[in-house]
Amino acid sequence: VNLRNEELNEEIKTLISSLPSDKDSSGKDVSKYQGCWYTHHALQAVLSFQKNFKPQDTDVIVASFPKCGTTWLKALTFALLHRSKYSSLHDHHHHPLLSDNPHVLVPYLEMNLYYYSEKPDLTKYSSSPRLFSTHMPLHALQEGLKDSTCKIVYMCRNVKDTLVSYWHFFCKKQINDEVISSFEDTFESFCRGVSLFGPFWDQVLSYWRGSLEDPNHVLFMKYEEMKAEPREQIKRLADFLGCPFTKEEEESGSMDEIIDLCSLRNLSSLEINKTGKLYNGRDNKTFFRKGEVGDWKNYLTPGMENKIDMIIQEKLQNSGLIL
Numbered sequence: 001v002n003l004r005n006e007e008l009n010e011e012i013k014t015l016i017s018s019l020p021s022d023k024d025s026s027g028k029d030v031s032k033y034q035g036c037w038y039t040h041h042a043l044q045a046v047l048s049f050q051k052n053f054k055p056q057d058t059d060v061i062v063a064s065f066p067k068c069g070t071t072w073l074k075a076l077t078f079a080l081l082h083r084s085k086y087s088s089l090h091d092h093h094h095h096p097l098l099s100d101n102p103h104v105l106v107p108y109l110e111m112n113l114y115y116y117s118e119k120p121d122l123t124k125y126s127s128s129p130r131l132f133s134t135h136m137p138l139h140a141l142q143e144g145l146k147d148s149t150c151k152i153v154y155m156c157r158n159v160k161d162t163l164v165s166y167w168h169f170f171c172k173k174q175i176n177d178e179v180i181s182s183f184e185d186t187f188e189s190f191c192r193g194v195s196l197f198g199p200f201w202d203q204v205l206s207y208w209r210g211s212l213e214d215p216n217h218v219l220f221m222k223y224e225e226m227k228a229e230p231r232e233q234i235k236r237l238a239d240f241l242g243c244p245f246t247k248e249e250e251e252s253g254s255m256d257e258i259i260d261l262c263s264l265r266n267l268s269s270l271e272i273n274k275t276g277k278l279y280n281g282r283d284n285k286t287f288f289r290k291g292e293v294g295d296w297k298n299y300l301t302p303g304m305e306n307k308i309d310m311i312i313q314e315k316l317q318n319s320g321l322i323l
């Protein structure tokens with residue numbers, strides 16, 4: 001487990017005192033910076049990243065709102081980019097995804113690397129392409145990427161399933177089923193836009209617009225489409241990343257192997273994900289729950305459904321994005 005310096009630096013303390021502040025439903029103090037709600041330590045990390053990160057044009061960034069399928073997209077992106085290294089049957093048994101959690105293989109910029117150090121040592125990620133991830137909205141991420149032309153893949157998900165997943169992950173302690181915040185309270189603060197890295201719709205729109213403006217550099221994916229047509233979507237991802245599947249690969253089943261390797265069923269059955277912990281002490285198994293589309297129907301009342309549908313409709317109108 002990594003130890004973080006609990007003390008925030010003076011610069012960040014001064015900044016925080018000038019920002020809107022609130023508490024998110026998991027009880028954390030959050031501040032709104034450049035339109036996004038961050039915990040204080042995440043904000044400090046974002047600023048360090050924006051100031052110190054030296055991008056390379058070959059970098060690949062996996063971006064998402066929390067609980068939209070980040071773990072899955074990390075696994076898929078890693079498996080796609082490194083597939084030539086682990087393609088033989090023998091090596092397949094040594095695939096890093098079988099012994100490490102996807103969050104270790106694809107570290108967060110602000111929740112891991114710059115969270116623990118103002119200037120983290122990135123030399124161990126020197127083999128190109130380097131693979132990082134983030135929950136920042138696009139405009140905040142771009143400040144750190146400067147004018148680099150690296151590729152950004154974004155995973156989005158239906159807001160209601162995201163919210164239910166968010167509640168399970170942040171507001172319920174799975175260990176003894178202690179509930180930090182009721183589903184109703186989490187729902188209300190989510191609707192106000194106060195959630196970690198929220199408002200949800202602002203973040204989603206930042207990447208949606210980015211993908212329209214610059215389709216060669218921002219790829220917008222949806223969890224539901226990934227579930228419904230994994231082969232088409234993984235092909236899209238591989239094409240975007242500049243490592244398209246060859247005819248031979250498609251016919252030899254290498255695409256299906258990757259889909260299988262990265263499936264919820266497979267990843268959640270691995271020892272590392274059943275009993276392992278992350279650098280921050282979190283149990284790996286908490287990243288794998290149901291992975292279903294429409295689980296929200298078990299949690300939202302018709303009134304809640306109506307309220308959040310109205311919000312999304314209003315926020316996304318004229319954007320061309322349908323969620």
Ligand code: A3P
Pocket residue numbers: 064065066067068069070071072075161164165166168262263264265267287288289290291292295
């Ligand atoms: P549920 O809570 O709805 O089950 P994130 O990875 O962004 O934290 O998102 C977690 C959500 O993705 C959880 O949704 C989890 O079950 C689901 N998930 C995790 N790994 C997955 C995989 N390999 N395939 C599909 N869904 C996955």
